[in-house]
Amino acid sequence: MLWQTSWRNLTRKKVRTLLTLLAIILGVSSMFAVISTVETAQDVTTKRLELYTGNADYSILSRENLFAEDVLAKTKDVDGVKSSLGLIHKQAYVDTGQEGLDQDQRRIRLTGLSSFNSELLSLTNVDGELNKEGVILPKSTAAIWNLSVGDSIDVNLPEGKKQTTVAAIVGDTPLLEGPTSWEDAKNKSWRALLPLDTLQEWYSLEDQVQEVRMKFDKKSTDQIVSDLERTISDDNVYLQEVVLDEKQSNQLEELYLMLYVIGGLAMFISAFILYNTLYVTIVERKNEIAVMKTIGYTPSQIKKIFLTEVLTLSVMGILIALPIGFGLGSLLQTGLFSSFQTDFDFSMKYQWALLLSIALGLLIPLVASLLPVTHASRLDIIKTLKNIPESKPKTNKLRVVLGVIMLGFGLIEHALSIFFLFFGFALLFPTLMKYTISSIKRMPLIGFEGKMACNNLLLTLNRSANMALILAFAICLGLFVSSIFTSLENNTKKDIARSFGGDIQVTTEQEITEQDVKELKNVRGVDDVYSYHETDVTWDTDKTKRQIKMVSVDPEWNEKHPLFYFDTEQEKTSIAFENGKGVLLGSFAFDEWGGKVGESIKVRVNNEVQSLKVIGKVNTNHHGGYAAFLENDRYDMIVPGSQPYHALLTVSEEGAENWIKNDLLATSPFNILEIQTMREEVIKQERAIPGVRALFNGLLFITILVSGIGIVNTLLMNVMERMRELGVMRAVAFTSSQIYKTILTEGLLIGINGIVFGIIMGVITIYLNTLTTKDEMIEFTLPFSTLLVSILMGVIVSLLAAYLPARKAVKYDLQQALKHE
Template sequence: MLSIWQISWRNSTQNKKRFFLTLLAIILGTSFVTSMLIADKTTNDVFDYYEQMYVANADYWILSDEHTYSEKLVSSIQDHPSVKDVLLALDKQAFFELDDDHSLNERSVRITGVSDQNSSLLELPVIEGSLDNEGVILPAPVAELLGKGVGDTVRFADMGEAKVSAIVEYTQLLASPSDWEGAESTSFRVMAPLEQLREWTGMDDAVSYVRYQTNGDGDILFQSLQEEFRDNYAYVQPVVADTLQSNNIEGLYTFFYLIGVLAMFISGFIVFNMIYTSVMERKKEFAIMKSLGYVQSTVSKLILMEISLLALIGTAIGVPLGIWLGDLFMQALLSVFKFDMVYSLNWIGPAITAAIIGCLFPIVFSLFPIYYAGKTSILLTLKTANQPQPSSRQSIIRAIIGLSLLGFVFVDHPISYLAITASIIMLFPFLLIAVTYVLRPILQLLFQYAGLMAVKNLLGQLNRNANTAAILAVGISVMLLLGAAVESAPEALGKEIRNTYGGDVKVTSEAPWSAEDQAKLAAYESVTAVEPLMEATPITWETINGGSRQFSVFAVSEDGPSLFEHPEEKDLYKELGQKRAVLLGNRAFDEWGGRIGQRIQMNTPSGEQEFEVIGAVKTAHYTGYAAFMDEKFLRNEFGWTHPFDLLLSVNNAANDSLRDQLWNDFGAHLGKVQTVDEEIESTVSAVAGMNELLLVMLVFVIGLASIGTANTLLMNTLERIYEIGTMRALGFTKPQVIKMIVAEGMLIGLSGVIGGIAAGTILIYVTSKSEFMEGFLTFQLPVSNVILAMISGVLLSLCAAWTSSRSASNMDIPSSLKEG
C-alpha cells in the first residue's frame, strides 16, 4: 500500500512539465534570496574586516591638533602597569624620486613611520616579503604602479632610499591610488621603520600619534590622561571601529533585500498559481475522497505534503546555487569600489536562513489553496462540472478597489508603494483586455485565425492570465524604480556636494595652516577667497543606547563657508553661537537615535562633554555622518584650535597650473589637493557602476516571471486538451496550435511590459515628489532599463510560450478527445 508521501509525490509529478516549471521557480526564488542574504552579510563583513584591521588590537590612541608632539609627553604610558602594548607612529609627507616624468602631486607620498611593524596594534596582510623593521612596506597597488618588488630600492626626494621589505594587501592605513590619474588628487601611502623616518627628516623626538592596548578596560588611565592633556595640544580618544563615516552602504542593503523579496514574491505567485489550479482540477477527486470517509484535515494535509515536497527539493537545489550566485555577485559588486578589496564569503548563516525561507514561503503562498481543497463540497462539486467564472459585479468591485488604492499616488508615505502595487494587480485584468483588443488586428494579421483564438483563450482565463502579466509588471516596475534611483543619484549627490563643499578646492596639510600660508594663497591670481576649515577628528561619542561611535566635528559660522543645508539655516547659525550645541548630519542623527533638544556625549580634546543637539542637517561631508559646532565653541570649549584644511574659491582663470603651484609652494607639508568636481566624481562613480549590476538583475527578475508565464500557458493548455483535440480533428494544424499559444504568450508579455513601464513611471513619480526622499530622485525614466525590459520581457515571454506550445502541438488527437 502506498504511503501518503508516495501518493503526494505521484500527484506532484503527474504533470511533469508543470512540476518542473514550479520546481524551477522555487529553485530560482530560493537561490535569489540566498545570494542576496550572502551579499548583505559578506559586504558588511568586508567593511567591518577592514575597519577592524585598521584599529587592530588598540584600545586608545593619543593624537594632536598640531600634527606632532614630543615623545616625552607620552613616555610614562610605555611603562604604565595597565598598558600591555604601545605603538608610536609618525606621518610625514614626501615625494617619490622616479625616473619617469611625473608631477609633484603625482609623486606625493605619505610615509608612516612605526616603532614596530610586527606590533599587535597593526594588521598588515603580507602578500610577499616580511615585516622585518628594516625596509619600507608598499601596498600592492603602489608596488605594481612603481614596478617594485621585495628587495628593490625606493627613493624619496631630498630624504633617502630604502629597500622594499614587504608588499601587503589593501588596508585603510595604506590606502593608495592604483593609477596615475588617481594620484593627481590622492597621495600614495607607504610604511617605514620609525627610526629610519626620523633619521631622514631630523624629527628625532616627534610622533604623530600613539596607539596603546591596556590589560583591563583602561578607563582610569583614560580619564587621567584626559585631565593631563586638558590644556595641552595632545588628546586621548578610545579606538572605535566605526565604518559609517567612510562607507555609506545602507542603500546597498535595501537593494539586496528588495531584490530578494521581489524574487520570493514572484516565485510564490507561481507556486500559488500551480497549486490553486491543481486543486481546482482535482475537486472531484477530493469530493470522492471525502465521500469515502476522508476528513477535511486529511485532504488539506495531502496538498500540504505535495507542496512541502516541492519546497524541500527546490530548497535543496536552490541554496547551493544561491551560494554560487552570491560569490559571483560579490565579485561584481566589489569591482565597483575604488580599492582592490578581498572578501571571505559569509554563507553559512545566510544559507541556513535561506533554507528556512525556501521551505516556508511556498507553503505560505499555498495556504489558501490548501484550505480550499479541504473545504471542497461533495454535492456541489459532483453537480458542477465547470469552474465558476467571475461575475460582472466582482469585476466592478475589483475595479473600484484598484482605483481606490491607486489614489495613494497622492499620499506621501511608504505604505503608498504597497497600495500602488496592489492596485496594479487589481486593475490588470482591465489593462489586459485593453491591450488584447488594441492588438487584435495585429495578431490577426500575423497569426490569422490562430491569433483570434489566442484572444478568445486569453479572455477565457482572464484573471489567471492577468495575474501572471501583473507579476511580470511588478517585477519590471520595481527594477525601473531602482534604475531611476541609480541614474538620479549622481546628479542629486553632485548637487548636494557642490552646495555643501564650502568652496571649489580643498587643500589638506599634515601641519596646521598658518596665517602667512593663508595670505600667500590669497595672493594667487586664480584664488578669490581662502577659508580655513577646522575639522576635529577623530572624535568619539555615544549613541542614546550607549554605543560608541566616531565622526568629525566641523567649525561653522554664519559668515563662513556653507557646509550644510537646512530650511532654517540662519536661525541654526545664531543658536549655535549662543550655547553649547551641535548640529548632526542626517546619518549621524539617525545613528545617534535621540531627539532634537536632547544632549549628545562626546570625548573632546578638553575631556568628556555634553552638547545639545539642535537640529539634523543635510551635508555631503562624510555623506552626512558628521557634526557641526560654532567656531568659537570648537576653539575655546571643545579644545580644537588649528585648521588642517583650507577651502579655496577660484575664478574662471583657474586651471591645472593651480595644483602645480600649490605643490611647488607647500609640498613640504601638503597632503592632498582635491577639487569639488573630483569629490563628486569619486562619490558617484560607485553609484554609477551599480547600474550594470541592476541591468543583469532586471533580466533575472524578468526571466523568473517568464517561468510563471510558461506555467500559466501550460495550465491553460492542459485545461483545453479536449478543445485543442477537437480543433485538430477539424483541421487545425500543428503550426496553427503553436501560433495560437505563442500569441497568448506574446499578449501576456506585452501586457506585463506595458503595465510594468506604466507602474514604474507611477512609482518614480511618487518617489520624486516624496518629501522623505528630499529631491534625491528626479522624475525621469531610465531609458536603458526600459529598453532592456521591453526586449527581454517580450522575448522571454515568447520563449516561455514556445515551450508550452510544443506540448500542445504534440498532443495525440484520439487521446485528447477522450478527455472530453
C-alpha cells in the first residue's frame, strides 16, 4: 500500500519527477565513472608491475652488473624456492626495411630468458612457437614493423650484423612494452625476447646473467633468504626483495582528488535538486498532509510516505544510472590512459564503484530529504486547513553576518581560505542575488516582461538562488581547474628545468668510469658531465612495503644544475648545513612515508636495514618525486661498492642536444640504455596535459548540465505556483510571446547570477591558490577560453532550461489555469 501511494504521488507530477530522476541518474553515473576510473587506474599499474616482474618475490643482482650463471642453478637447490628465471638485457639496433629512420628510432632492448615456460612469465602466444630459435615480438611491434612469424630481420650487434627470424608473436605485456609508433620510438626502445643462450652467444657473455628472479613457496621468507645467501656465498651479488609499489608509476593522487571533487559535485547537485523538488511538493500537498493527520496519520507515517517516494526515485535512478556509468567510465578511462601515450590493456574494475555508487545513490538523497520530510510531519493542522499563511522570517541577519565573517576569513591568506570563501558565498548568495535582481529591475532596457521576471524571482528567492549557486560552483571549479592546467602548460619547461639536473640524461649498460666521463666531455657540444648512482630501497609502512629510488648527489653540481629544489630559500639555507648527515626525501615519497623532518626512516638496502635521518622534503621531477637523495660520500657508505650507470650532461650552446644525442648513439650504440633530452621530456609532459584537461572539461560539462536540470525544475515549480496568475494575464490579452519572454528572462537571470558570481568566485579562488600554494609553477592565470565557454554554456543551458516551463505555461488550458488553486 505504501509503495502504491508513493508511486501515485510521483506520477501526479510526471515532468518534475522525470527531471529529478534525470538529475539522480547523472549524479550517480558520474560518481560511478569517477570511482571506477580511479579503481581501474590503480589496478592497472599494480597488474603491470606484476606482469613485468613475473610476480617474483626476490631478485639476485650484482654490483658489477653481471655474475656467473651457476648462481641460477644453485637457487634451484634451495628448499623453498619454487621457481627461478635468469635473464640479461642488452641493447641492439634493428633494420626493418623502413626508410628515413634516425638512429634512435632503431634501438631495441633484447632480453634473453633462461626459460619460456616459467611461471614467472606471463606470455600469451598469438602466433608461432616460443621455444623456437629466433626473436619473440609483441603484437603491437610486429604490426608497426609489418612482420609475421618466419619473417627475417637484421639485428646490428657489437660484432656485426646478425640475421634472425621472428619465432613467435605474443600479446602486449609490460615486459615488452615498446613505442606505439615510429615517432614514439625517438624516446623509447623497441623490445624483444630470445633464448638466454642465444643472447649470451651474440654478446660473448657465455655463462653470465644479469638478474635471477625467484618465486618462493609458502615457507618462511627469512629462512629461504638466509639459505640462499649461504648457498650463493658471493660478495659481489646480493638479494633484493621485489616490491610491487604502484606509487612508482601511479603518482596520480592529485588527479584522483580532482576527479572525486567533480564527481562529488555532480552528486551534490542532484541531491540539491531533490531537496528543492521535495520541499515544493510538500508545500503543494500541505492541505492533503493536514487532512491525513486529522484522520489519524502519525508524523512517522507521513515521513514514511515521503521517504518511500525518495527511495523509489533513488532505486530507479540507480538502476538506470549504472549502465550509463559503465559507458561513461569506459570513455573516461580510455581518455585518461591514452593521454599518457602508452598502450594500456585494461578491464574496468567496478566492484567498489558499484557498492559505493549504490550506497551514495541511496544515502545522499535520503539525507537531502530529511529536512523537508521533517517539515511535512510537523505541519500545523489548524493553520493549514484554515489557510493561515506561515509567518515568513525577515532577512536572516545571522546568516548574513556569518556569511560576511566566513567571507572575511576566506580573503585572508591561509590554507583553508578557499573553503571559507565557498561557505561565505553560499551563506550570502540569496542576499547577493536579491540586490543583483533589484538592480536589474531598475534598468529601463529590460522592459515590462523583465521587471515581471525580476519580481517573480524575488518571490522565490531562496529556491532560485540555490540553483544559481550550484551553477556558480560548477563554473568556479571549471575556471580553477583550467587555471591550474594553463599554469602547468605555460611553465612545463621551467618546472622540468628546476630538477632535470642538466640538459641530457643518460643511462648506460656498463658502469660509467672516469675515462668515460672524460670521453663524454670531449663530445662536440658537451659542456660538462656528472655521473651518479641510483639504487632501489624499500621501507615498511603500516599497511604495506614501499620502494623508491635512492640517488647520489654532488652538492656543487646540484647548486648549478639542480636535481631537486626546496620550497623556500630559507629552507634551502637551513638544510645546507646538514648536508652529509641524512637523506632528503622527494615530496611524494615524504608524504607516503608520513613522518616528520628530523625523524629517521628505516630502509632496506641490498637486503640490509639502514636508519637514515630525514633532514628535509624536496621537490623533484626525478621519478615523479618518489625518490630520496644522499650526498655522494654518504651514499658510498650506505651502498658500498656500487657503480654509476647514470650521467647528466650540459650543453655549451642552445639547441645542441639533438646532435649530441645522435653522436652518442652513433659512437656508443650498444652501451646506452636510455637517453633523453630535457626538451623531449617537456614535449612528453605537454602532450599529456591537453588529454587530461579534456577529461575534466567533459566532467564539468556534465556538472553544468545537471545544474541546467535544476533550473528547469525550479522554473517549472515557479510556473505551476503562478499558473492562475498566468491565466489571468492571458485572459487580459497578455500574449504568448510576453509569457515566453517573462519565463525565459527568469531562467536567464538565474544563469547570469550563477555565471557572474561563479566567475567572481573563480577569480578569487585562483588568486588565493597562488598565494597559499608553495608551487612556484602555479601562478595567477585566468583561462579566457574556459571563461568564454563557461559564459556561453551558462547562458545556453539557462535559456534551454527555461524553454520547457515557458512552453508549459503557454500551452496550459486557460480555463484550468483560471481555476488553478
